[in-house]
Amino acid sequence: EDAFTVLAPTNDAVLRFYEKKGVTSIEDLGYEYARTLVTYHVINDSIDREDFVKSGELPGRTLSGDALKVSFGNEGGDKSVYINKEAHVSELAIRTANGRIYVLDDVLSPAVETIYARLSDKGNYKIFCEALEKTAWSDSLSVVNSVLEGPLGMRVELRKYFTVFAVSDAVFAQEGITSFSALAAKVGALTDDYELPNNELNRFIAYHIMDGEHTLESLRTFSKPFDRETWEYRKMLNTRATNDLILISENGLNNGVKFIEEQADEIVKNGYIQPIDGYLPVKTDFEPIPVIFDFCDYPEVSSYIAAKGKGQLYQQVSRDDDDTYTALTKFIGRQEIVPQVSSYKIEMGPSGTLASDWSYLSYCTKGANTSGNWTKLMNNDALVVNIGYNGTLDLTIPPILAGKYRITLYYAYDPSMKFIGERGEGSQAGLTNFRLDSKRLAGGDNKRIYDGKTGDVQDCFNTPLTSNLSGEETAFEFTTTASHTLNVVVVDPAASSHNKFRMYFDYILFEPVIE
Template identity: 30%
Template sequence: MKRIVYQMSRTGIFLLFIMIGFIACKKEEFKTSTTSDVNISDYLLQQPEQFSEFSKILQLTENEGFLAAYGTYTLFAPNNAAIAAFLTSKGKASVNDVAIADLKDMVKMHLVRDTIASVLFNDGKLRTRTMYGQYLITGAQNINGSTFITINRQANVKQADIRVGNGIIHVVDNVLSPAKLTLAEMISQNDDFSIFEEALRETGLYDSLNVLPGTKPDTAYHTVLVESNDVLRAMDPKITSFAALKEKYSDTGDPKLTSDSLYLFMAYHILPGLKYIPDIFKASSHTTLSPLDVVTAKLKGTTLLINDDTFNGIHEQGAAINRPASDLTAANGVLHVMSNPYAIKVRFPIPVYWEVTDQPEFTSLNGIFRVSNKSSKKFNPGELQDINWEQGSAQYIVAPEARKFYVYNDDYLQFGSLRTNVVANSWIEFKTPLLVKGRYKVWICFIRRGGGGGVAVSFNGELLPKVLNLRESLPAGVLVGNKWTYPPGTTPESLEILGKKMVFSEYVYQPNPSQTIDYYRDSYGLLAGTIDVKKTDRHILRMDATWEGSGDVQFDMIHFIPEKEDQLWPKFNPDGTVVQKP
């Protein structure tokens, strides 16, 4: 499950870094064009001087008709020079000499079932996988004083944002090659990682990293923070071999034991799921394969640090990720290279701001997940791995631009109802993200609708003190100047005393974009109570209907905040930004 764990987003900083790079050198000027007269296949045919070879590939793979039909696609179209270079590298004279299966894979690698304009390329990983099943990453590269957008570090974008009837075309100057090696194979091919590789083999974790995704890719992907031989020696000069590493860390003598300290040390360098650099710095903590231990992440300037923390007033220097050498896509995950070593630390409770829509069944919805005015099919009980409910349906929904609900990323999870009536949902269970042992206040963030008149919340079977009324609307806001804000006598602090809070910060008001809003009566958070997490793990949060009611219920986020920490900040905006306390 993809999670937001204390999502201290630094997207703005990262984008500023990219922009500085663009300003420092001459930016490549793109020619853009728009036409609704033709779809992708026909446009390519009309530009034979650029795309005759790729058009031929579409014909050979029987994709020409498919891309001439209605749909929403983004094509990274290799030009004729790119195809020629590809053929030379393969020792082929013509595309007719390439196996059809390989050509089909090529088309899939260049095609995304989503419309992604170049303005979204600054976020590292594109939001939707290619039809081959792998993500593309974007970046910036300086060539002879000009800055180019790069795709997968393999190709430069030569022309962007050609809009056609069924999507967008971006022209690239090299063929994009999919990753074929597993994480284990990628590590074993680099002699600089020989100690780390042997440790993976001796702990048995190598086999876990040598599995292709297969039919359930979301459970097979991993992210590895690898430490080179030099980095391990920086931790301890005596570590010149695996034997020395074993002597330092193995407390049982058998690294294959999951309780052995060396096993846990290696597992602590492996994160479940697919996490590129932006995914790491957008969340302040991540679970690892060491079951009770998380790593924290922090962006300082342009440096991404692991476990750079302050506990009890003492700053603990973090370990930097070597960003230029990282974001390496493997067939079953992502490899990042550490510049400094790190090891397991004792952890204290940290806030977890969980976006309940971050479920694998939703994030894999190409062309729907976080796309304005889109919604998923209706899911039945048992069809979501981390959420269950009595009966009826659940649905993933993204609000249209003209109807903001002021929820994070503009998306939410909707249930048909939550009521005591026998024909409706009377309970919903959520499996939480990993929570570090400690005491937390729990906030249920939602959109007020017609259902959920009375909701009792329990944690691992223990009932929390407050019964929530999800049908309650707050007092109407007032317009002060050009800002809709709290009504007279109401402040964020006075709401907190009542167990309520605004989850978003000042934002553009809909439907009047000339005004802003920092208070919205129908989208807020309710305090359910305080929980005592006795074990660092994932847990069950359950909601039971206690009153009769009608209408649907719509959830945005659930916040687990240590009871002695600030409960009102940070804020989470509809555009995906996270705003820290001023």
């Protein structure tokens, strides 16, 4: 049954909003804006009080496809709940037959502006905006939707999101930068071919842009492997500048630049604006640090789940008791199996798979009542792979700093897969080959991932990809800081002969080896 959460402004709030807009009725706003305004106040899910008052993004998108963020005023408690730092919530979780109503003392301003439009309107980001225009990044930051095209006319339209580390004119002035030309000179742009990716100004601006939606909380969150609890807080952020990374730690960005917290998390139609308090030049001389590659951590997957997901929320525990699965592939023309996101490339094994409940590629989030040790899943999710004997899966791993690494695969297990761990019913324990950039891994050939995994509860495990069966380790070396291609080939015959065969991939850990 359909269930909704309605954020209902009071009559006084609506009248104040009309006055602010210079109109006297909703008709005066125009059909498109009025529709956006209404859909921005309705969430296609019933959110109870307990989930609503958790700080951060609400667990559900509005009918307009936007995220809303809950925060608290200085008073604290339920009386100081705000949405988007704009609308005070005066009554919470009024029950109705088909959902909940939350009463607002203010109307929410719908996110109709893009990142570039909002920054331009502010007036105090003139240098940054001119740099966006001259480098053509203003065009990218004006995009709201992207389209993935495939065979036989396949089209998948998804929302496009960015996060921008915005630098105001006042912050630039602290560095002696008072004009666009001064910025171009400061970064060492020797020519005015600013639209070229290798131009230093283009690289500088791209260094301030990330794909995807990143709140301040998510940027500061550092997920640790379940067997590495003592790690300190630090991680690398991937930017739109090819192979250029930002170190974020307790000392800020690149050990100095901080977020302006009172201005953080400004929501716009295509992402977040995160103002920073300092000049952030491109930095390349980092020492290698541990890197986690999550099989599902792609902005495109996030957008797909928000638009097409089976009621689940990206990287959050399913609100259903059971685990929730969303297929990431479709039959096109009844003959071709095509991923619906460009993050994954698959080729089915020649023998295919048996009909089963498992799609060829699925996004899984653990259920509210998930048993066993699935609580150890990174970001509450896993990629479910079911591509048949000799099926292949290719994924792009974001840039990793040059150096030698110990590589470990983390994965999940369900009791219905016990036959795999027992090497029964034609299975070879999940036999799989792993390659990085077409190079073999010391422990990645004929890897029996699930060997001996026969428990009666859901669980999470890990296995080294750079150690052989004798435990001898051969670190894998990345000679340059760059993105990489992970190639996975399933060579377990049961992948084509058993209707319960599948594998759950969680993440890969890359740990620097200091010699």
